[in-house]
Amino acid sequence: MLDKLEKHIKNHLPFLNESRFLIAISGGIDSVVLTYLCHKIGLKFSLVHCNFNLRGKESDGDEDFILQLAEDLDLEVFIENFDTEKYAKDNKRSIQMAARELRYAWFEELAEQLKFDYILTAHHADDNLETFLINFTRGTGLEGLTGIPEVNGKFVRPLLPFSRGDIKNYAKEYNIEWRDDSSNTSKKYLRNKLRYDVVPILKEINPSLLQSFQSTLNNLQDTTSIVDDSIDAFLNKTIESISDNEVKFKISDFKEVDNPKAYAYEVFKDFGFTEWNDVVDLLDAETGKLVLSQTHRLIKNREHLLLSGLNSEENKILYILETDKKTETPFGTLFFDEADAIFGKRTNLIHIDKEKLKYPLILRKWKEGDVFYPIGMSGKKKVSKYFKDEKLSLLDKENTWLLCSEDDIIWVVNRRADNRFKVIETTKQILKIELK
Amino acid sequence: MLDKLEKHIKNHLPFLNESRFLIAISGGIDSVVLTYLCHKIGLKFSLVHCNFNLRGKESDGDEDFILQLAEDLDLEVFIENFDTEKYAKDNKRSIQMAARELRYAWFEELAEQLKFDYILTAHHADDNLETFLINFTRGTGLEGLTGIPEVNGKFVRPLLPFSRGDIKNYAKEYNIEWRDDSSNTSKKYLRNKLRYDVVPILKEINPSLLQSFQSTLNNLQDTTSIVDDSIDAFLNKTIESISDNEVKFKISDFKEVDNPKAYAYEVFKDFGFTEWNDVVDLLDAETGKLVLSQTHRLIKNREHLLLSGLNSEENKILYILETDKKTETPFGTLFFDEADAIFGKRTNLIHIDKEKLKYPLILRKWKEGDVFYPIGMSGKKKVSKYFKDEKLSLLDKENTWLLCSEDDIIWVVNRRADNRFKVIETTKQILKIELK
Numbered sequence: 082m083l084d085k086l087e088k089h090i091k092n093h094l095p096f097l098n099e100s101r102f103l104i105a106i107s108g109g110i111d112s113v114v115l116t117y118l119c120h121k122i123g124l125k126f127s128l129v130h131c132n133f134n135l136r137g138k139e140s141d142g143d144e145d146f147i148l149q150l151a152e153d154l155d156l157e158v159f160i161e162n163f164d165t166e167k168y169a170k171d172n173k174r175s176i177q178m179a180a181r182e183l184r185y186a187w188f189e190e191l192a193e194q195l196k197f198d199y200i201l202t203a204h205h206a207d208d209n210l211e212t213f214l215i216n217f218t219r220g221t222g223l224e225g226l227t228g229i230p231e232v233n234g235k236f237v238r239p240l241l242p243f244s245r246g247d248i249k250n251y252a253k254e255y256n257i258e259w260r261d262d263s264s265n266t267s268k269k270y271l272r273n274k275l276r277y278d279v280v281p282i283l284k285e286i287n288p289s290l291l292q293s294f295q296s297t298l299n300n301l302q303d304t305t306s307i308v309d310d311s312i313d314a315f316l317n318k319t320i321e322s323i324s325d326n327e328v329k330f331k332i333s334d335f336k337e338v339d340n341p342k343a344y345a346y347e348v349f350k351d352f353g354f355t356e357w358n359d360v361v362d363l364l365d366a367e368t369g370k371l372v373l374s375q376t377h378r379l380i381k382n383r384e385h386l387l388l389s390g391l392n393s394e395e396n397k398i399l400y401i402l403e404t405d406k407k408t409e410t411p412f413g414t415l416f417f418d419e420a421d422a423i424f425g426k427r428t429n430l431i432h433i434d435k436e437k438l439k440y441p442l443i444l445r446k447w448k449e450g451d452v453f454y455p456i457g458m459s460g461k462k463k464v465s466k467y468f469k470d471e472k473l474s475l476l477d478k479e480n481t482w483l484l485c486s487e488d489d490i491i492w493v494v495n496r497r498a499d500n501r502f503k504v505i506e507t508t509k510q511i512l513k514i515e516l517k
Numbered sequence: 518m519l520d521k522l523e524k525h526i527k528n529h530l531p532f533l534n535e536s537r538f539l540i541a542i543s544g545g546i547d548s549v550v551l552t553y554l555c556h557k558i559g560l561k562f563s564l565v566h567c568n569f570n571l572r573g574k575e576s577d578g579d580e581d582f583i584l585q586l587a588e589d590l591d592l593e594v595f596i597e598n599f600d601t602e603k604y605a606k607d608n609k610r611s612i613q614m615a616a617r618e619l620r621y622a623w624f625e626e627l628a629e630q631l632k633f634d635y636i637l638t639a640h641h642a643d644d645n646l647e648t649f650l651i652n653f654t655r656g657t658g659l660e661g662l663t664g665i666p667e668v669n670g671k672f673v674r675p676l677l678p679f680s681r682g683d684i685k686n687y688a689k690e691y692n693i694e695w696r697d698d699s700s701n702t703s704k705k706y707l708r709n710k711l712r713y714d715v716v717p718i719l720k721e722i723n724p725s726l727l728q729s730f731q732s733t734l735n736n737l738q739d740t741t742s743i744v745d746d747s748i749d750a751f752l753n754k755t756i757e758s759i760s761d762n763e764v765k766f767k768i769s770d771f772k773e774v775d776n777p778k779a780y781a782y783e784v785f786k787d788f789g790f791t792e793w794n795d796v797v798d799l800l801d802a803e804t805g806k807l808v809l810s811q812t813h814r815l816i817k818n819r820e821h822l823l824l825s826g827l828n829s830e831e832n833k834i835l836y837i838l839e840t841d842k843k844t845e846t847p848f849g850t851l852f853f854d855e856a857d858a859i860f861g862k863r864t865n866l867i868h869i870d871k872e873k874l875k876y877p878l879i880l881r882k883w884k885e886g887d888v889f890y891p892i893g894m895s896g897k898k899k900v901s902k903y904f905k906d907e908k909l910s911l912l913d914k915e916n917t918w919l920l921c922s923e924d925d926i927i928w929v930v931n932r933r934a935d936n937r938f939k940v941i942e943t944t945k946q947i948l949k950i951e952l953k
Contacts, residue, residue: 218722220729222736223659274722282714286654286707293656300658303779308740310774311747338746343739 086114086251087122090239097237100198103129103159105188106150108143108260111203113150114248115240117257119201120154126201127157129191133165133180139263146260161187192235193427204229204238206291207245207280209298214275227305228298244291312347316475319348321385323449323465328388328475332364332381351476352377352388390479399444401484410444412482412494413516420513423504429517431492433502435510443485444494451483453490454500464493471496484514522550522687523558526675533673536634539565539595541624542586544579544696547639549586550684551676553693555637556590562637563593565627567620569601571612575699582696597623628671629863640665640674642727643681643716645734650711663741664734680727748783752911755784757821759885759901764824764911768800768817787912788813788824826915835880837920846880848918848930849952856949859940864931865953869938871946879921880930887919889926890936900929907932920950 083091090097097119104119106112106128119126130147132140144160151158169179188200209228216225231241240248252259284290319334330348335341342361353374354360360372363381371380373391380387401408401417408415423432451464468478484492491502495516504511519527526533533555540555542548542564555562566583568576580596587594605615624636645664652661667677676684688695720726755770766784771777778797789810790796796808799817807816809827816823837844837853844851859868887900904914920928927938931952940947 217733218719218726218729220732222733223740226662271722274718278718279715282710283654286710290654293654296656297653297658300782303776303782304659304740304744306774306776306779307744307747307783311743338742340739340742343742346736346739347743 083122084118084251084254086118086240086243086247089242090118090124091122094232094237094239097124097199097201097239100125101196102126102199102201102237103188103192103197104201105184105203106130106147107262108146109203109262110252110257110259111205111240111245111248113259114252114257115201115203116150116154116156117255118239118251120156121255127159127197129159129188129200130161131180131184131187132160132162133183134162135165135176135180136263143260159191163187189235190427198235199237200235201237201239203240205240205243205245205248206295207276209241210280210291210294211272211275213294213298214279215271218271218275223301223305223308227301230302242295308347312344315344316348323478326389326446328479330386330388332384332386335364335386348475349379349388351474352379354379401440401442401444403440408444410482412480415444415484416513416515416517418513418515420511423511428495428497430513430515431498432504433491433498433512433514434504434508435512436508437486437502438491438512439486442491443487445483445485447478447481447483447493451490453493453497456498456500456503458500464490467493467497519558520554520687520690522554522676522679522683525678526554526560527558530668530673530675533560533635533637533675536561537632538562538635538637538673539624539628539633540637541620541639542566542583543698544582545639545698546688546693546695547641547644547676547681547684549695550687550693551637551639552586552590552592553691554675554687556592557691563595563633565595565624565636566597567616567623568596568598569616569619570598571601571616572699579696595627599623625671626863634671635673636671637673637675639676641676641679641681641684642731643712645677646716646727646730647708647711649730649734650715651707654707654711659737659741659744663737666738678731744783748780751780752784759914762825762882764915766822766824768820768822771800771822784911785815785824787910788815790815837876837878837880839876844880846918848916851880851920852949852951852953854949854951856947859947864933866949866951867928867934868940869927869934869948869950870940870944871948872944873922873938874927874948875922878927879923881919881921883914883917883919883929887926889919889929889933892934892936892939894936900926903929903933 102124104112104116104126106116107130116128128147128151130144132144134140147158147160150156163180163183165176165179165183168174168183169176172179172182174182191197192200213226213228219225229238229241231238251257280290287293315334315338319330321329321331323329335344338344341364342357345360346357349360353376354372355374356372360379363370363372363379363386366381368381368383371378373379376391378389378391380389399408399410401415406417408417419435420432447464449465452461453464453467454461455467464481464483468481473481481496482494483490484494486502489501490499492498492514538560540548540552540562542552543566552564564583564587566580568580570576583594583596586592599616599619601612601615601619604610604619605612608615608618610618627633628636649662649664665674665677667674687693716726723729751770751774755766757765757767759765771780774780777800778793781796782793785796789812790808791810792808796815799806799808799815799822802817804817804819807814809815812827814825814827816825835844835846837851842853844853855871856868883900885901888897889900889903890897891903900917900919904917909917917932918930919926920930922938925937926935928934928950
């Protein structure tokens with residue numbers, strides 16, 4: 082007889098039966114149980130583990146434990162070591178954020194390169210509840226209260242409907258062993274405080290708290306989809322034009338709604354603004370008044386608000402010579418190498434036919450009217466239409482650069498290559514371009 | 518020097534300086550402090566107290582305490598006794614709900630009759646936080662997480678930005694006495710559990726929890742206004758017609774959105790439906806399929822969903838004879854009395870010129886195309902336009918009845934009288950019609 086956790090995966094996530102996937106495993110009870118579960122019901126998967134080298138011997142002990150587990154269950158396992166502290170320092174991230182970024186970037190790269198369909202993580206209902214309470218305690222908005230989705234692109238979280246208790250019961254039932262994480266970072270402190278002091282009282286008040294919470298999350302996610310539709314429609318109306326360095330919003334649309342601040346927040350939140358009353362005051366201010374964020378400027382100009390990046394350096398045009406092996410750009414370093422063959426399919430890496438290029442190559446922000454021939458598609462497409470189909474946010478659009486050969490787009494950098502420059506049978510020289 | 522509570526009222530609610538208002542007082546610390554505060558800064562107000570007769574001698578003790586307080590501060594005081602248990606039983610309400618309905622109905626009636634501009638209640642930030650947590654614990658949606666607004670129509674809550682601690686400090690500073698409520702209903706149990714066991718831990722995690730919470734509420738209220746706009750726009754598109762017994766929705770509009778369930782919920786939630794998956798399945802069902810709630814029916818009919826009330830009794834036409842002194846209707850009892858003069862201005866009461874009536878009067882649901890001459894306005898107006906201007910919900914529209922003399926509307930019942938039947942100088946016989 083199948084356990085309810087096994088049943089859930091069989092019945093509610095049937096696509097996992099048909100695919101090859103990765104399970105992200107830390108060695109803790111949740112991911113170890115997920116591994117046993119998927120093994121028991123005969124799914125096809127490999128393990129992937131990150132050693133963040135943050136807890137010395139304990140980190141290495143986790144790695145050994147996972148290698149042993151993989152051997153016991155006859156599973157392929159990928160392990161990567163990270164110098165998390167260095168990455169955090171170099172990129173001005175908290176250790177927490179650094180580990181998160183490294184982990185997700187590597188998972189996606191691995192899945193992309195080795196053609197895994199999904200990446201499974203072991204988040205469960207109590208994780209979701211604790212995150213809700215953490216965000217609530219700090220102060221948040223709807224986005225902080227909607228939880229993690231069970232399926233989100235490549236990422237699948239099969240244990241999300243289950244409680245920590247359900248997972249413990251499964252581990253006990255099947256005598257499963259795991260590694261306890263002794264780390265006690267401040268985030269853990271907060272989470273533990275909620276886990277051991279707050280959640281038990283809430284569960285005493287409502288013994289089916291997790292079910293109620295799930296329906297709350299569903300309701301809030303539904304609301305989010307309405308808000309998203311509404312803001313999309315609003316942007317379609319209010320944006321008059323987007324140039325490579327400026328987005329032009331019609332003020333009249335903000336004034337037509339009952340609550341302009343609510344819309345201003347949704348439209349401009351990704352650009353670092355925090356003084357929302359000042360932003361709203363701009364609607365009625367004199368031409369020339371402006372509000373600044375760390376990264377952006379919003380200026381009143383007659384009937385419009387103009388949004389532009391603060392750093393004009395970011396918007397200059399870069400030229401790349403045939404002899405350049407690498408170029409520093411505002412968004413990372415581009416490496417140019419000749420290659421013998423095509424290896425890997427990643428968004429940050431393209432292979433092109435070198436003889437089709439006209440040097441110097443041009444690196445610039447996209448602008449309205451740009452057109453390209455997306456690889457894997459027949460015919461051409463407006464870059465703006467491509468953005469729309471890919472559901473890019475305004476911020477993502479603003480941060481998109483194009484690599485060009487004269488007027489022809491070679492690569493919507495880090496997103497999509499162009500058909501015209503792809504490697505074909507007659508290609509003599511392959512140029513590999515990689516963003517790091 | 519003004520205390521911060523006094524300053525807040527002076528500076529942030531300046532309209533209170535210019536008005537006459539009621540303070541709803543229970544005798545507890547919050548409403549007693551609010552009374553002292555408003556008295557100290559010299560505002561013009563009277564007290565209003567409900568004796569719900571639920572705690573025997575204690576209830577009477579509260580009443581005596583308030584009479585004494587009113588005398589000490591030289592304030593006018595209105596006290597009303599309610600048989601709350603009977604009302605709850607008769608109307609199938611919880612005691613809690615019954616007390617709430619009785620209280621608010623009486624406050625509004627009093628304010629309306631005696632021309633008070635506002636009604637002040639003493640809700641504070643901790644009340645709001647506890648309500649948020651109660652709703653969260655039970656399972657809710659965005660509407661359960663947005664708190665009470667500081668100003669909402671006639672109701673004003675000047676203490677909403679302040680904590681229970683702030684209020685206690687004020688009481689201590691000015692040696693203010695109050696009555697403790699010893700009742701321990703199940704709702705109180707829940708609230709106390711959160712108040713004493715959960716909230717202190719959250720405040721330990723974040724000492725400025727109440728400020729963070731306030732910004733969370735502001736964000737969620739902003740989101741609510743976007744959702745409301747969005748649903749209004751959606752209803753405008755999807756509703757093809759409203760007849761007296763049926764609302765006709767175009768299915769195609771539900772199918773155009775990414776998340777039809779989210780919209781279906783917002784559109785139909787006031788009509789008692791709970792099986793949202795069934796409602797969504799209707800979009801693709803065969804003609805004739807239906808989903809029922811306790812009160813309504815939603816039927817698929819080719820390209821439309823048809824919403825109608827279950828109880829056809831509710832939709833019949835009633836005739837009122839000149840000799841009728843009262844008529845039972847689906848929405849209450851209408852009383853017809855001759856009157857000597859006009860007294861009171863309430864939505865549930867009109868005075869009209871009897872000689873202008875043609876009997877029998879007709880009582881019916883409104884229908885598309887109905888037109889009337891709203892009192893206080895020159896000229897005529899479509900009833901549908903009136904509903905729109907008054908921002909009536911779909912449910913409110915559906916529940917609106919018209920009292921007519923032949924084809925002429927006398928009264929949009931419980932909302933607005935018609936100019937053509939109003940009492941003028943030449944009126945010989947005044948008919949008072951009251952809904953109870």
